[in-house]
Amino acid sequence: MKKITNNTFLGKLTLLLNVLLLVLFVVTMIFLMRFDKTNVAVVHERANYEKSYEKFIMAQHPLKQDSAEVAYYQYKLDTLKLKTAKTKDEKKVLEESINTTKQTLADKQKTMDAHLEELAKCEAEYNPLKANWDKLNEDNSKTKSAFIVLCVITFIALLAKILVFAHYNYRNSKNLHNIADWMKEGMPSWQSYAGWFIPIYNLFKPLTFFKEIWEETDYVMENKGVVTYTKEEKDSMVDNSGLHLGIWWALVLCSSWVMSFILYKTFFTEGPLFLKANHGTIAIIAIVILLLCLLEESSLIIKYNKKNMMLVDNADKF
Numbered sequence: 001m002k003k004i005t006n007n008t009f010l011g012k013l014t015l016l017l018n019v020l021l022l023v024l025f026v027v028t029m030i031f032l033m034r035f036d037k038t039n040v041a042v043v044h045e046r047a048n049y050e051k052s053y054e055k056f057i058m059a060q061h062p063l064k065q066d067s068a069e070v071a072y073y074q075y076k077l078d079t080l081k082l083k084t085a086k087t088k089d090e091k092k093v094l095e096e097s098i099n100t101t102k103q104t105l106a107d108k109q110k111t112m113d114a115h116l117e118e119l120a121k122c123e124a125e126y127n128p129l130k131a132n133w134d135k136l137n138e139d140n141s142k143t144k145s146a147f148i149v150l151c152v153i154t155f156i157a158l159l160a161k162i163l164v165f166a167h168y169n170y171r172n173s174k175n176l177h178n179i180a181d182w183m184k185e186g187m188p189s190w191q192s193y194a195g196w197f198i199p200i201y202n203l204f205k206p207l208t209f210f211k212e213i214w215e216e217t218d219y220v221m222e223n224k225g226v227v228t229y230t231k232e233e234k235d236s237m238v239d240n241s242g243l244h245l246g247i248w249w250a251l252v253l254c255s256s257w258v259m260s261f262i263l264y265k266t267f268f269t270e271g272p273l274f275l276k277a278n279h280g281t282i283a284i285i286a287i288v289i290l291l292l293c294l295l296e297e298s299s300l301i302i303k304y305n306k307k308n309m310m311l312v313d314n315a316d317k318f
Contacts, residue, residue: 004175004315008305010168015301017161018294024157025290028150029283035143036267036279042136043270049133056126059119066112073105166193166206172213172304175311179318180220187212207249210300214241217307226314241303248300251293259286 080098085091169192177183187209195205218241221227266273266282273282311318 003178004311004318005171006312007168007171007175007308010164010171011301011305011308014161014165014168015298017157017164018298021154021157021161022291022294024150024154026287028147028154029287031143031147031150032263032267033280033283035140035147038136038140038143039267040279042140043274045129045133045136049129052122052126052129056119056122059115059122062115063112063119066108066115069108070105070112073101073108077101077105162196163193166196168301169206169210169213172217172308173209175308176213176216176220179224179311180216183216186216203253204249206252207245211242211245214245214300214304214307217304217311221307221310221314224314224317226310226317244296244300248293248296251289251296255286255290255293259289262286 077098080094080101083094085094170189173183173187173189173192176186177189191205192209194201195209196202198205218239262273262282263286265271266277266279
């Protein structure tokens with residue numbers, strides 16, 4: 001009798017992790033919508049803030065020149081007043097210079113006062129917008145940080161679930177290698193782990209690995225008489241396991257790659273999806289797709305657990 005291990009516990013643990021993953025993902029989407037609310041407000045307010053800020057900065061620029069010119073003409077006037085004219089003509093020229101400088105100084109002071117008044121208006125408009133802008137960014141930073149924390153927790157749960165599911169398939173593959181000599185020419189059991197983490201490879205290998213286990217288990221059980229069918233039963237049987245495996249994997253790719261891309265473009269960029277898509281609808285669609293994916297996967301695990309138990313119960317036939 002060859003060694004066959006009972007791996008149903010790993011299957012059940014995967015089911016529990018699926019539930020945990022779904023709950024965490026829903027909570028993450030709730031926190032994402034909280035972040036989105038503040039982020040949309042920041043994006044909406046940015047144009048007004050930047051316009052007011054630019055106007056405020058531009059209002060400051062002339063004052064540097066105004067201040068320098070007023071200081072220059074004030075110094076010139078003070079210098080002229082200290083001069084002493086020796087002749088009547090010199091006195092006349094000095095008085096004309098003083099009067100001209102006074103007029104110029106008055107004009108420059110008037111110009112600076114006008115610029116100061118304009119700056120005061122711009123500042124009165126800018127300060128409330130800046131206070132609101134700072135508050136919006138502070139709130140946005142807090143909600144984003146909370147969302148990132150939930151993302152990290154959800155990712156850890158996802159990683160744990162993948163590792164447990166990979167170990168589940170590894171153990172089931174080992175069972176087949178122990179009871180079917182031809183499996184030595186099939187996929188090595190360690191590929192149940194590598195298939196999830198090697199780039200490009202992970203786009204198809206977890207599916208093909210699980211599919212091989214499923215099909216070879218069915219073949220072994222029928223070949224060894226663990227399950228028997230009459231000719232009529234066999235003719236009428238419809239094996240749709242391949243279809244369900246395909247649906248499961250399509251949902252995995254859709255939830256992990258396609259929806260990740262859509263969520264990123266919707267919530268973290270300012271392109272067409274951010275501007276035109278209904279953000280709440282996108283989040284709900286992401287949850288629904290993950291739910292369908294986990295339900296399909298859970299259904300497959302429950303079915304394979306039954307196959308595993310049948311192998312364990314009939315271990316004496318191998």
